[in-house]
Each structure stands twice: as structure tokens, then as C-alpha cells.
Amino acid sequence: MTSMAPAGDFRSSYRADTTIFPTRGSRYAMFTGVLILCAAPLVFGRYELGLLITIGFSAIAALGLNILVGFTGQISIGHAAFFGFGAFSSALLVEHHIPVPLAIWGAGLMTALVGLVFGAPAARLKGLYLAIATLAAQFILEDFFARARWFSGGVAGRVTEPYELFGLRFDREETYFYIVLAHVVVMFVAAANLMRTRDGRALVAVRDHYLSAEMMGINLAYYRTLSFGIAAFYAGVAGALYAHYLLFVSVEAFNILYSIQFLAMVIIGGLGSILGSMMGAAFMVLLPEIVQAGADLLSGGAIDRALRLGASISFLREMAIGAAIILFLIFEPDGLAHRWKMIRAYWKLYPFSH
Amino acid sequence: MDATLLFQLVLNGLIVGALYGVVAMSFVLIYKASQVVNFAQGEFLLVGAWVCWWLLTTWQLPFWAGFLVTLAFMTAFGVLLQVIVLRPLIGEPVISVIMATVGLSIFFQALMKWMFGVFAQPFPPIFAAERMRVLGLEVQTVYLASLVVSALIMLGFWWFFTYSKHGLAMRATAFDQQVAQSLGVSVPRVFAMSWAISAVVSAVAGVVVGVVNGVSSALSFYGIKVFPAVILGGLDSIVGAVLGGLIVGVLENLAQYVDAEWLNWGNMYQIAPFYALILILLIKPYGLFGTRNIERV
Known part of the structure; x- marks a missing residue:
């Protein structure tokens, strides 16, 4: 990928090259962005806040998958199963009288362990074979959820407690939003920092050329399995946040379509881009809303009656997901993050764009 | 377990397995020719079966005519998919190509539900006699027909790849694209042809399953069941695909029996x-007949 840095932005030391924020402007932009988001509950209604919360935990899960797919070059078609495992684990921990704030991280760790187990084949497999192995993991875990009543409550599902910290209950959209925002910030900063360490660079090296990476002393099996563990950890935390938002977890939510949606977030956002995971998540969460709005716009008209739009809105949403994946792959394979960089570069270089 | 029941289970497994084998074969065909792992294979069955059903019920065509129109439609469908969606992605990383076929799979699954509804629809009866006697066993005619159709398709594949000019061109392309091209084989045409053949063959399997069980979105699950079969046989072996399909068919029937008798875990038919698959990947990742990928630096 070519660098989009404008002329004059030279890095003259390793420290400058590995900094989180390349320029002072980008640092301020990030802080202001978070501050503006803090004001969201004052402006938006409950429905919009619900969407923002969904974007938040989806972005965490998508970021985990991006570390696996975008940074390490592995493939996983079973991310929703890990997400679900996190949701159930957190509910299970809360039932054993562990406070919710701890249970969320505990669920992340438990999911990471499961991720390591299913990542073990990843040490040997690549590409297609790995894709198929994780597909099997998806079905096996789904079957496990449906069967293990002590873990998931079986077909009936599992009820859990709202988030509580220092005697405060975060059980409404307006308050829970801040919890999700805090987790999003922590997880994104952690990921950005991970990519600056030796381990993070090792993951990228495994992706770029695994034989060269091995020659340079990087233990392939270790890092491939590790990236599965990290991805599962992120999925677990995201799943736990989901569980304490809805306060009810049931098996059907974590099917293969949901896994594919996570993959779509990563691809649409941009493989190997941390900010892209956020954009992809926002896109995929808002896409059904756009489809719904479009159908509402046409409702009552001749088109609506001929095509039965209102009754089949869920199929239209699924079709939109499929179409979005294909169109992005054909027309913008580097994702929204790349498009965003291009737009910024265009304005920076405005009169002299060549 | 008594012998008749075992025999019945194995026979059922072989009948279903032969269909898995056919679908797996058409999956391997695409993979061999164009190195694309097609996650939308099940949707070929789905689209083919629904189109045929629609022609037979809404347009009241006789079975042979509806069937032929379906085959013609699927040929165009396969070629169009390859040209519009897959051709721009040549040279992109594996994940992009996989995701494109996954996107196709979601899209067509939802489209079929939108157009034809979510309920299973039975085919109009095709055979005059419901049951037949073969070797003293009572067999449903459709099952027998499905076995015959599968065998015919397999024979057809064998003939196509051994004797026909296009089949040889396809094998040459799978062996080495550059060499094939320099010998006058049009590689883009081979790619398009492989998708067309795969779509047609899968649609035949789809129609057969539709006649037996009715047409519903459950058909697309055949596309997922293909993966254990092809991994068992090796991703790039057509013989392996057939064998893998048969083994998976027998395995799931036996697993269901074992589950119902002793384990009571439920759903073993789907999950076994x-x-x-996971076991095979751990022990013998290139399958029974797959090419070992040896890398040199």
C-alpha cells in the first residue's frame, strides 16, 4: 500500500515512525472526536444511541477480526461463534457472583482460551484450508451452545444483569453508551499500541511473507495461534458488552450470517486498518437502516405492492449485505479507510493534486 | 444393531452421498480450473431447483422441457457470475475471492427467499410409479433415479475430461495456465466454461434433491456439506470428491444412528x-488424494 503522507511529513527517527498519531493534528482530531461522542446522549434519542452502542461493540469485534485477517493474513469464518461464546461466558460469570465490569474482561479471557484451541490448527493451515476449519468451528460451537444447557441456557437462552459500577447502574442507553465508549477507546488504543510492538510487527511480517518472517526468527506457529487468541479476546469482550446491553443472550443470534457480517465489516472498512474497523462496523450497522429507510420511502407505492417490499424487508437487508460485500471487493478493495485517506490527501494537496 | 438396519443406513448414506459427490465434483471443478473456493455452490442447487420448480408449476411446462430450460438458464448464470463478479478479482488475495463468493451466497439465498418465500414447496410428481422393487428391496423411484442421475453425471465427467477437447483444455489449464495459453487454450473461456458446467451440474443435483425432499432454502446447506467431502478427498481431486461425498453421506447416517441409540446429543446428522473435517485437517491436511503443496525457497 502506498503511503498517503503529504510532502514534508518526514520521519527522521524510529520513534517518529512508530508513534500512534503521525501529526499533532491527528492527535487533536482523535481527542475531539471522543469528546464530541461523549455529548451524544444529550443530542440523540434512545434508538440512535442504541445504534451507536451496536456500532461500538461491533467495532471491537471487527477490530479483533482485523488483527487476525488484516494484520496476520489468516482467515476466520467463525467470529460470531467467539462473539457468542463471550456473551455466554460473561452471563455465566455474573451468575457466579462476579461483578459485571470484571466479568466482561473475564469473558474475554475465556474466549481467548477457546480461540487458542481452535487456532491450533491454524499453526499448520493457511488460506482455504483454514477458512474451512474455522467454518467447522462455527458449526461446532453453535451446536455446543444449543446443547450445553449449563453454559448457554440451551434453547431458552440466558438472562443476565446490567452493568454496575460503584453502586451506579448503567441499564439505559444514555448511560450504557459511556461504558461501551470507554471499552472502545481502551480496545482501540490497545490495538494501535500492539501494532507498534515487536509482537505486532511480527504479525505483519507473517502476513507479508511468512517464509521470510520465519527466516528472521519469528516463530510462525506461535504468532499464528497468538493472533487467533487476540482476535477471540476482542470478540469475547465485544460479546460480553452485547450481553449486558440486551440483558438476554440466545443461541440463534450467533449464526454464520453474523460471522460473515464481521468479515464484511473488516473488508469494507479496510484490511489492516484500525480506524477502518470502526468505519466498517458503522457501515454494516447502518446499512440495514438505510435499506429500511429506502423501503419506507417507497411504501404504499406501486413498486412496493409489486415487489412486496414491506413484508420481505429482512431478505432485502441480507441482499444488501451480500451486494455490499461484492461491490466493495470489485470497486474499492482497500475499503473505506483507503477512500478516507484519498479524500484527506485530496484536500491537503488541493490545488496541486498531482 | 441388526444387519438390515445397517444395510438400510449405508444405502441411504450412499444415495445422499452420491449427491454430495456430484456437488463436490462441481466444486472441485471450479477450484481446479480457476483456483476459486466457491462458497456459493449450494446456491447453484438452490437457484436451479427454484427455477425448475417455477417453470413446472407457474408455466405448466412438461418436466423435460422445464429441465432443459433450467439447464440453459444455469449455463448463462454460471458464465455471467464468472464474468461479472469473479473476473475482476483475478490476482486479488484469497480472502477477497472467498468473500466475494460468500457475498454471492448471501445475496442469492436472500433473493430466492424474497422471490419464492421461505416454505418448502413440493415438485409436481414426475414418475408414474411411486415405488419399485429392486433385488427384493422396496425402493422409492425418486431415490433410484437420483442414484442413476449421480452415476450418469460422474460418467459424463469422466468422459469429458478423458476424451473431449474442452475437457483436455481444462485439464491443461489446471496443470499450468501459461503453458496452456501458449498452446492456444483460451484461459478466460476455460474459466467461464468451468463455472457454467459447475452451475449446470449443481442445478441437476438441486432438482433431484428438490424432487425428493421439496424445494426450500435448506438446499443451500448442501454447499456447506461439500466442504467435509472435498477436504476428505483433497481439494483438487475429482475422484477424491466423489469418494469424500460418499463417505460423508454414510458417516452422517451412521452418526445419527449412534447418536439416537447411545449418545443423545442431538443434531449429530449435521455436525458429525x-x-x-477438523480431525482430517489435523492429521492429513491435504486429504486422501489432494496434491501436497511443497514449497521451496
Whole structure:
């Protein structure tokens, strides 16, 4: 990928090259962005806040998958199963009288362990074979959820407690939003920092050329399995946040379509881009809303009656997901993050764009 | 377990397995020719079966005519998919190509539900006699027909790849694209042809399953069941695909029996092949007949 840095932005030391924020402007932009988001509950209604919360935990899960797919070059078609495992684990921990704030991280760790187990084949497999192995993991875990009543409550599902910290209950959209925002910030900063360490660079090296990476002393099996563990950890935390938002977890939510949606977030956002995971998540969460709005716009008209739009809105949403994946792959394979960089570069270089 | 029941289970497994084998074969065909792992294979069955059903019920065509129109439609469908969606992605990383076929799979699954509804629809009866006697066993005619159709398709594949000019061109392309091209084989045409053949063959399997069980979105699950079969046989072996399909068919029937008698875990029919898949990947990742990928630096 070519660098989009404008002329004059030279890095003259390793420290400058590995900094989180390349320029002072980008640092301020990030802080202001978070501050503006803090004001969201004052402006938006409950429905919009619900969407923002969904974007938040989806972005965490998508970021985990991006570390696996975008940074390490592995493939996983079973991310929703890990997400679900996190949701159930957190509910299970809360039932054993562990406070919710701890249970969320505990669920992340438990999911990471499961991720390591299913990542073990990843040490040997690549590409297609790995894709198929994780597909099997998806079905096996789904079957496990449906069967293990002590873990998931079986077909009936599992009820859990709202988030509580220092005697405060975060059980409404307006308050829970801040919890999700805090987790999003922590997880994104952690990921950005991970990519600056030796381990993070090792993951990228495994992706770029695994034989060269091995020659340079990087233990392939270790890092491939590790990236599965990290991805599962992120999925677990995201799943736990989901569980304490809805306060009810049931098996059907974590099917293969949901896994594919996570993959779509990563691809649409941009493989190997941390900010892209956020954009992809926002896109995929808002896409059904756009489809719904479009159908509402046409409702009552001749088109609506001929095509039965209102009754089949869920199929239209699924079709939109499929179409979005294909169109992005054909027309913008580097994702929204790349498009965003291009737009910024265009304005920076405005009169002299060549 | 008594012998008749075992025999019945194995026979059922072989009948279903032969269909898995056919679908797996058409999956391997695409993979061999164009190195694309097609996650939308099940949707070929789905689209083919629904189109045929629609022609037979809404347009009241006789079976042979509806069937032929379906085959013509699927040929165009396969070629169009390859040209519009897959051709721009040549040279992109594996994940992009996989995701494109996954996107196709979601899209067509939802489209079929939108157009034809979510309920299973029975085919109009095709055979005059419901049951037949073969070797003293009572067999449903459709099952027998499905076995015959599968065998015919397999024979057809064998003939196509051994004797026909296009089949040889396809094998040459799978062996080495550059060499094939320099010998006058049009590689883009081979790619398009492989998708067309795969779509047609899968649609035949789809129609057969539709006649037996009715047409519903459950058909697309055949596309997922293909993976244990092809991994067992090796991703790039057509013989392996057939064998893998038969083994998976027998395995899931036996697993269901074992589950119902002793384990009571439920749903083993669906899940057992995936346990087998993980085991195979750990022990013999290139399958029974797959090419070992040796890398030199």
C-alpha cells in the first residue's frame, strides 16, 4: 500500500515512525472526536444511541477480526461463534457472583482460551484450508451452545444483569453508551499500541511473507495461534458488552450470517486498518437502516405492492449485505479507510493534486 | 444393531452421498480450473431447483422441457457470475475471492427467499410409479433415479475430461495456465466454461434433491456439506470428491444412528461431518488424494 503522507511529513527517527498519531493534528482530531461522542446522549434519542452502542461493540469485534485477517493474513469464518461464546461466558460469570465490569474482561479471557484451541490448527493451515476449519468451528460451537444447557441456557437462552459500577447502574442507553465508549477507546488504543510492538510487527511480517518472517526468527506457529487468541479476546469482550446491553443472550443470534457480517465489516472498512474497523462496523450497522429507510420511502407505492417490499424487508437487508460485500471487493478493495485517506490527501494537496 | 438396519443406513448414506459427490465434483471443478473456493455452490442447487420448480408449476411446462430450460438458464448464470463478479478479482488475495463468493451466497439465498418465500414447496410428481422393487428391496423411484442421475453425471465427467477437447483444455489449464495459453487454450473461456458446467451440474443435483425432499432454502446447506467431502478427498481431486461425498453421506447416517441409540446429543446428522473435517485437517491436511503443496525457497 502506498503511503498517503503529504510532502514534508518526514520521519527522521524510529520513534517518529512508530508513534500512534503521525501529526499533532491527528492527535487533536482523535481527542475531539471522543469528546464530541461523549455529548451524544444529550443530542440523540434512545434508538440512535442504541445504534451507536451496536456500532461500538461491533467495532471491537471487527477490530479483533482485523488483527487476525488484516494484520496476520489468516482467515476466520467463525467470529460470531467467539462473539457468542463471550456473551455466554460473561452471563455465566455474573451468575457466579462476579461483578459485571470484571466479568466482561473475564469473558474475554475465556474466549481467548477457546480461540487458542481452535487456532491450533491454524499453526499448520493457511488460506482455504483454514477458512474451512474455522467454518467447522462455527458449526461446532453453535451446536455446543444449543446443547450445553449449563453454559448457554440451551434453547431458552440466558438472562443476565446490567452493568454496575460503584453502586451506579448503567441499564439505559444514555448511560450504557459511556461504558461501551470507554471499552472502545481502551480496545482501540490497545490495538494501535500492539501494532507498534515487536509482537505486532511480527504479525505483519507473517502476513507479508511468512517464509521470510520465519527466516528472521519469528516463530510462525506461535504468532499464528497468538493472533487467533487476540482476535477471540476482542470478540469475547465485544460479546460480553452485547450481553449486558440486551440483558438476554440466545443461541440463534450467533449464526454464520453474523460471522460473515464481521468479515464484511473488516473488508469494507479496510484490511489492516484500525480506524477502518470502526468505519466498517458503522457501515454494516447502518446499512440495514438505510435499506429500511429506502423501503419506507417507497411504501404504499406501486413498486412496493409489486415487489412486496414491506413484508420481505429482512431478505432485502441480507441482499444488501451480500451486494455490499461484492461491490466493495470489485470497486474499492482497500475499503473505506483507503477512500478516507484519498479524500484527506485530496484536500491537503488541493490545488496541486498531482 | 441388526444387519438390515445397517444395510438400510449405508444405502441411504450412499444415495445422499452420491449427491454430495456430484456437488463436490462441481466444486472441485471450479477450484481446479480457476483456483476459486466457491462458497456459493449450494446456491447453484438452490437457484436451479427454484427455477425448475417455477417453470413446472407457474408455466405448466412438461418436466423435460422445464429441465432443459433450467439447464440453459444455469449455463448463462454460471458464465455471467464468472464474468461479472469473479473476473475482476483475478490476482486479488484469497480472502477477497472467498468473500466475494460468500457475498454471492448471501445475496442469492436472500433473493430466492424474497422471490419464492421461505416454505418448502413440493415438485409436481414426475414418475408414474411411486415405488419399485429392486433385488427384493422396496425402493422409492425418486431415490433410484437420483442414484442413476449421480452415476450418469460422474460418467459424463469422466468422459469429458478423458476424451473431449474442452475437457483436455481444462485439464491443461489446471496443470499450468501459461503453458496452456501458449498452446492456444483460451484461459478466460476455460474459466467461464468451468463455472457454467459447475452451475449446470449443481442445478441437476438441486432438482433431484428438490424432487425428493421439496424445494426450500435448506438446499443451500448442501454447499456447506461439500466442504467435509472435498477436504476428505483433497481439494483438487475429482475422484477424491466423489469418494469424500460418499463417505460423508454414510458417516452422517451412521452418526445419527449412534447418536439416537447411545449418545443423545442431538443434531449429530449435521455436525458429525464437521468433527471429521477438523480431525482430517489435523492429521492429513491435504486429504486422501489432494496434491501436497511443497514449497521451496
